[in-house]
Amino acid sequence: MTWVERWEMIMRFLPDLVEGTLMTLELVGIAVVVGLILAIPLGIARASRHWYIRALPYTYVFFFRGTPLLLQLFLVYYGLSQFEAVRESVLWPYLREPYWCALITMTLHTAAYIAEILRGAIQSVPGGEVEAARALGMSRRQALQYIILPRAIRIGLPAYGNEVILMLKASAVVYTITLMDIMGVVRGINARTYQFELFFLVAGLIYLTITIVFTQLFKLVERWLKVEASRRR
Amino acid sequence: MLDLHGFGPALIEGTWMTIRLSLASVALGLLLGLLGASAKISDNTLVRGVGGFYTSVVRGIPETLWVLLAYYGTTSIFNYLGSFFGNPYLTLSPFVAGTLALGLCFGAYATEVFRGALLAIPNGQKEAGLALGMSRPRIFWRITLPQLWRVALPGLGNLYLILLKDTALVSLISLEEIMRKAQFASNATKEPFTFYFMAALIYLGLTVIIMAALHVFERRANRGFARTEL
Numbered sequence: 001m002t003w004v005e006r007w008e009m010i011m012r013f014l015p016d017l018v019e020g021t022l023m024t025l026e027l028v029g030i031a032v033v034v035g036l037i038l039a040i041p042l043g044i045a046r047a048s049r050h051w052y053i054r055a056l057p058y059t060y061v062f063f064f065r066g067t068p069l070l071l072q073l074f075l076v077y078y079g080l081s082q083f084e085a086v087r088e089s090v091l092w093p094y095l096r097e098p099y100w101c102a103l104i105t106m107t108l109h110t111a112a113y114i115a116e117i118l119r120g121a122i123q124s125v126p127g128g129e130v131e132a133a134r135a136l137g138m139s140r141r142q143a144l145q146y147i148i149l150p151r152a153i154r155i156g157l158p159a160y161g162n163e164v165i166l167m168l169k170a171s172a173v174v175y176t177i178t179l180m181d182i183m184g185v186v187r188g189i190n191a192r193t194y195q196f197e198l199f200f201l202v203a204g205l206i207y208l209t210i211t212i213v214f215t216q217l218f219k220l221v222e223r224w225l226k227v228e229a230s231r232r233r
Numbered sequence: 234m235l236d237l238h239g240f241g242p243a244l245i246e247g248t249w250m251t252i253r254l255s256l257a258s259v260a261l262g263l264l265l266g267l268l269g270a271s272a273k274i275s276d277n278t279l280v281r282g283v284g285g286f287y288t289s290v291v292r293g294i295p296e297t298l299w300v301l302l303a304y305y306g307t308t309s310i311f312n313y314l315g316s317f318f319g320n321p322y323l324t325l326s327p328f329v330a331g332t333l334a335l336g337l338c339f340g341a342y343a344t345e346v347f348r349g350a351l352l353a354i355p356n357g358q359k360e361a362g363l364a365l366g367m368s369r370p371r372i373f374w375r376i377t378l379p380q381l382w383r384v385a386l387p388g389l390g391n392l393y394l395i396l397l398k399d400t401a402l403v404s405l406i407s408l409e410e411i412m413r414k415a416q417f418a419s420n421a422t423k424e425p426f427t428f429y430f431m432a433a434l435i436y437l438g439l440t441v442i443i444m445a446a447l448h449v450f451e452r453r454a455n456r457g458f459a460r461t462e463l
Contacts, residue, residue, distance in 0.1 A: 062437070063437070066436060066437045067437060068398040068400075068412070068436065070412065071415075072433075075425075075429045075433065078419065078425035078426075079429045079430065080426065081425070082425055082426040172296075172297035172298055173297050173402065183298065183301075196308065204294045204302075207294050207295055208294055211293040
């Protein structure tokens with residue numbers, strides 16, 4: 001097989017590859033945004049002074065960070081159907097669909113990691129700033145809203161960017177529950193053409209490109225939010 | 234309690250396979266990490282470029298893809314190589330392919346950890362070694378490496394915990410580790426939740442054990458050092 005033939009073959013499957021790429025981007029995009037929203041209360045609770053508030057988010061984070069995403073995916077997609085109550089619930093039309101299972105699992109998974117990032121960021125806000133806010137007569141709630149969270153977001157942003165890229169790579173397992181993401185499409189093409197090396201290479205290049213674009217985008221956002229400047233004290 | 238329908242021993246076998254796979258991958262990954270870090274701080278531009286290429290390419294591509302690539306993507310090469318030795322069906326076993334893929338990924342991340350640790354060791358120590366007439370390999374073994382562990386251990390520990398979870402991906406190329414065994418058991422009993430949850434508990438248990446072991450290692454590596462307290 002010559003390189004011209006290989007190129008033509010890639011071009012023939014280009015529409016499928018684009019669709020797979022969009023599917024991956026869609027899943028990751030929704031998961032990291034909804035995950036962030038879920039992670040904010042989780043992260044705040046994780047940084048609480050009271051053990052009984054810390055305990056539940058701690059268990060959540062421990063479970064989702066301590067087990068593989070592939071396993072969590074199987075637990076949701078295959079595991080939940082074991083229970084009659086789930087099969088008869090109103091959620092079943094969603095929990096039966098691989099797409100929703102993947103989305104739910106990825107969101108819960110990344111929320112645990114983002115919550116941990118947020119906790120670390122909250123705890124690394126200099127104590128003096130919190131004390132200053134309290135001394136100015138702010139309530140604990142106000143200090144959290146106006147001082148701690150805006151600072152924590154800047155501190156945590158680079159780690160959040162890393163998490164998005166890690167999620168992008170982790171999302172490659174969703175093809176196992178029949179979703180046609182980049183890996184799913186490439187596996188399908190491989191089964192038809194037997195060009196394993198070629199199309200794995202193509203998949204690798206797609207992932208690599210997305211990673212590089214994401215990295216640059218996050219650098220822009222960091223510059224825009226002046227993360228560097230807020231670090232210098 | 235959970236009824237395992239006699240699949241308990243199979244899960245234990247799977248756990249043992251997971252442990253073996255993770256240790257083999259770490260051994261390869263540490264070697265690659267040390268090589269990568271040495272390349273990245275090298276004075277030679279070309280060597281530095283190779284190191285940079287290795288870390289950015291490997292870290293930009295999903296572990297899943299590396300695992301599949303190491304297994305399915307090498308078949309034709311190994312068949313071709315095998316044909317010279319009278320075995321045209323030569324392929325990598327799932328264990329070897331998994332070790333290669335996970336070791337490669339671990340190595341790329343370990344490169345960054347080792348690089349940071351190498352830079353944390355004052356250059357004066359190396360110069361002192363040279364002044365005492367020690368050879369470069371001897372300086373590496375006697376002065377750099379023992380201190381490297383102390384600085385690199387927390388980072389490597391985190392990477393090992395990540396690697397442990399990535400071993401689940403090798404079930405995709407049919408290595409019979411925890412995930413694969415849980416899959417067999419849930420297919421046979423039609424109780425997927427029971428077995429995947431059991432597998433989750435095993436991963437959590439392994440995580441706790443590794444964290445405890447790392448704590449002991451770190452204490453030992455830090456003996457004689459004052460801890461920085463905020």
